[in-house]
Amino acid sequence: MSDPLTAPPAVEEExxxxxxxxxxxxxxAVAVAVLANSMVLVLVPEIGRDFAASPSGLAWVVTAFSxxxxxxxxxxxxxxxxxxxxxxxxxxxxxxxxxxxxxGLAPAIGLHLVGRVLQGLGSAAVPALGSVAVxxxxxxxxxxxxxxxxxxxxxxxxxxxPPLAGFVAELAGWRWPFLGAALLVAPLLVIAPRVxxxxxxxxxxxxxxxxxxxxVLLGGAVGLGLFGLTRAQQVGLGAASSWxxxxxxxxxxxxxxxxxxxxxxxxxxxxxxxxxxFVTAVAVxxxxxxxxxxxILLVPLLVATVNGLGVGHVGLVLLxxxxAVAxxxxxxxxxxxxxxxxxxxxxxxxxxxxAVAxxxTAAGGSAVLLSAVTFVVGVALASITSxxxxxxxxxxxxxxxxxxxxxxxxxxxxxxxxGAAVLGAVLAARTAGGAGSWNPLHDGxxxxxxxxxxxxxxxxxxxxxxxxxxxxxx
Numbered sequence: 001m002s003d004p005l006t007a008p009p010a011v012e013e014e015x016x017x018x019x020x021x022x023x024x025x026x027x028x029a030v031a032v033a034v035l036a037n038s039m040v041l042v043l044v045p046e047i048g049r050d051f052a053a054s055p056s057g058l059a060w061v062v063t064a065f066s067x068x069x070x071x072x073x074x075x076x077x078x079x080x081x082x083x084x085x086x087x088x089x090x091x092x093x094x095x096x097x098x099x100x101x102x103x104g105l106a107p108a109i110g111l112h113l114v115g116r117v118l119q120g121l122g123s124a125a126v127p128a129l130g131s132v133a134v135x136x137x138x139x140x141x142x143x144x145x146x147x148x149x150x151x152x153x154x155x156x157x158x159x160x161x162p163p164l165a166g167f168v169a170e171l172a173g174w175r176w177p178f179l180g181a182a183l184l185v186a187p188l189l190v191i192a193p194r195v196x197x198x199x200x201x202x203x204x205x206x207x208x209x210x211x212x213x214x215x216v217l218l219g220g221a222v223g224l225g226l227f228g229l230t231r232a233q234q235v236g237l238g239a240a241s242s243w244x245x246x247x248x249x250x251x252x253x254x255x256x257x258x259x260x261x262x263x264x265x266x267x268x269x270x271x272x273x274x275x276x277x278f279v280t281a282v283a284v285x286x287x288x289x290x291x292x293x294x295x296i297l298l299v300p301l302l303v304a305t306v307n308g309l310g311v312g313h314v315g316l317v318l319l320x321x322x323x324a325v326a327x328x329x330x331x332x333x334x335x336x337x338x339x340x341x342x343x344x345x346x347x348x349x350x351x352x353x354x355a356v357a358x359x360x361t362a363a364g365g366s367a368v369l370l371s372a373v374t375f376v377v378g379v380a381l382a383s384i385t386s387x388x389x390x391x392x393x394x395x396x397x398x399x400x401x402x403x404x405x406x407x408x409x410x411x412x413x414x415x416x417x418x419g420a421a422v423l424g425a426v427l428a429a430r431t432a433g434g435a436g437s438w439n440p441l442h443d444g445x446x447x448x449x450x451x452x453x454x455x456x457x458x459x460x461x462x463x464x465x466x467x468x469x470x471x472x473x474x
Contacts, residue, residue, distance in 0.1 A: 002009045019197045022137055023149045025188060027132045033123040036100065037065055039177050040167030046174040051109040056248055062114045062265050063230055068120030070371045070413055073221035075215050076128045077406020078262025080265055082210055083315040083400070084134050086196040092125020093189055097182045100187065104178030115178070127154075129196075135393040141337050147386040148333020152383070155325025155378070178270075184374030186385050217256035222410055225249035229421035268403055277395035278404060279470045280461045281388055284345065285412040287463035288352075288384050290419035291456045295356055295377055297320070298427070299370060299454055306364045317371040324378025329386055336387035342470040345391075348383030349467055351376055353460040360439050360453035364446030391470055419456075427452045 040062055046059045080088040089179035099118025127150065134146035228245030260266035272278060300314045309317070336344050346362040355376040363368050383455075389408070396404030429449035438454050439446035 005284075017148075018195055019137060021132060021191075023146060023198075025121045025192050025195055026126075027147075027149050027153045027156075029126045029185065029188055030130055030153030031157040031160070032181055033096070033126040034154050035161040035164070036096070036119055036123060036157075036178075036181050037062075037069075038158050038161030039181075039443075040065070041165045042162045043169060043177060046169060047112070049175065051112070053109045059194055060113055062115060063227075064116040065120035065123070066230075066417060067223050067227055068117045068126045069218040070226045070410065070417065071079045071415060072121045072124035073128050074222065074403070074406040074410040075219050077132060077318070077402035077404070077409075078127045078210060078215060079402075080129055080132055080406075081400065083401035084198040085136065086198055087194045089125055089129045089133070089196055090189060090193050092122045092129065093192060094122070095125075096122025096183055097189070097341065098122075100178045100185075101181035104175040108145050119181075120159050128406045128409045131389050131393070131409065133196050135396075135401050135405065140394060141231050143332040144336035144390045145330065145387055146333065147336075147363060147389040147393075148330035150389070151329025151333065151382060152326050155322055155327070155329055155382070158325065160323040197386050200269070211259070211263055211265050211267035214256060214259045214263065217252050217259055220266060221249045221252035221256060222414055223249075224252065224270045226414060226417045229418055232425060268407065269400060272400055272404060273397065275395060276469075277471050278392060278408075280466065281341075281391045281395060282408050282411045283394075284349075284463055284467050284470065285388050285408055286415035286418075287459055287466070288345075288381075288388070289348065289412045289415035290422075291352060291356065291460050291463065292377070292381050292384075292419075293416035294419035294423040294456050295352075295359065295453070296374075298423060298449055298456075299359065299374060301427075302363055302446055302449045303367050305371060306449065307367045309367060313367070317367055318374055320371055321374035321376075321378030321381075324375050325382050328379060328382035332382045333390070334384035336390045338474040340471065341387035341391035342467065344383050344387040345467045345470055346464060348380045348387075349460060349464045352380035352466060353381065353457055355380060356453050360450045360457065361441045363437075363442060363453065364444045364448040388470075394430065395473065397401070423452050428454050 015367065031381075047053065047061060076088055083239075095118055098113045099120075101115070103112050103115025103119060106115055131147065132151050134150065136144055138146050139252055163247065168177050168180060175255055224245045228242050228247075228249060231239060232242040233467065241381060256267075260268055260270050300318060303309045303317050304314050332344060332348075355373050358373050362373070389405070392405055392408045393401065397415055428447055430451045437448045437450045442450040
């Protein structure tokens with residue numbers, strides 16, 4: 001695929017990237033970015049008591065981060081294509097650091113939410129540009145290992161976030177996990193610019209080279225879509241804030257499609273959005289995260305409401321899965337270099353389908369059994385994430401690596417938000433219905449959870465079929 005624009009002046013050749021140091025920086029940055037979101041789940045009650053916040057206000061402690069993250073993720077990639085990975089990555093880290101300090105020192109819930117928005121905006125730079133840095137620093141046969149390190153950071157952040165934040169909050173109060181996140185990333189402001197590749201495609205970067213209107217349309221469509229789905233889960237799709245946001249998101253997406261075909265410098269080259277391997281990988285990533293995050297949200301609700309477990313024990317149920325992601329992502333990345341993405345992603349999605357079917361059947365049963373199955377869920381995610389990013393990096397031309405990987409990461413995240421909203425609605429509907437389980441093998445309590453997990457299984461069947469169209473080699 002060729003760039004329709006006239007080739008810009010070549011930039012000076014960069015010195016060799018110190019791969020080990022680069023991957024170490026990305027591992028820490030990704031782990032802290034994920035930790036900043038996962039830790040809030042155990043801090044929300046303390047934040048609510050300290051600020052005397054309403055339940056709706058507390059909901060925004062989580063939602064504010066998610067929405068700003070979703071809006072910013074696709075934007076960072078395109079900006080990095082013009083201004084370079086190291087500059088934009090450093091800006092993202094700086095925004096995250098400021099947001100963490102604001103959230104930790106805020107005297108009221110309103111300012112705390114401002115900090116959470118800034119945390120989300122800064123965090124969005126990490127997975128998007130971390131993937132771009134790996135794609136531009138390692139040759140195609142070694143990228144899977146690098147993407148696996150990024151996946152290891154994701155698993156470590158998920159696993160360590162709740163227990164570490166709970167321990168720190170118990171000793172020093174809920175503010176210190178936020179301030180601690182700022183302290184952890186502060187050294188990266190100095191180290192990251194020294195080890196990340198520049199990756200600019202222009203020797204004279206300028207905002208004129210970025211279609212800001214197209215970027216705003218895309219970011220607005222993603223953010224409003226996620227907001228509408230989140231509101232639908234909270235107040236129902238019939239509320240104006242729900243369907244209105246979804247409708248506006250569709251209109252903005254349509255405007256984006258028109259814009260990139262009419263402007264000489266589109267935010268996303270139209271040809272990229274019709275490139276089969278890229279579109280397939282993005283679709284599979286969306287469906288995979290829809291199913292994974294939906295499962296990870298249903299399981300703690302299940303063991304808390306049906307099995308009656310407390311917060312600490314709920315975290316232990318999820319721990320095996322998070323540890324599996326942290327331990328196996330790097331190995332899965334290396335395997336994807338040798339076996340190609342199609343085989344590994346197919347295996348991962350099939351494992352996830354088997355695990356979800358088992359959870360549907362065992363819903364309401366032994367929490368120990370459910371915890372063991374979450375380990376299989378973690379193995380499945382490790383088998384899917386790194387190979388999929390590898391497939392995207394191979395499908396996207398070098399000059400569009402930033403925006404391509406940014407769009408993929410945005411779709412991946414949006415899939416998780418969509419899954420959480422849709423499955424929350426299914427769970428609410430089946431709970432209100434009070435009928436028996438759709439799963440003939442399920443017997444006992446938790447029928448609504450069993451049914452919601454069956455919906456995930458149905459989506460996974462589609463994802464497995466679609467994954468057969470992924471490239472066999474990168």
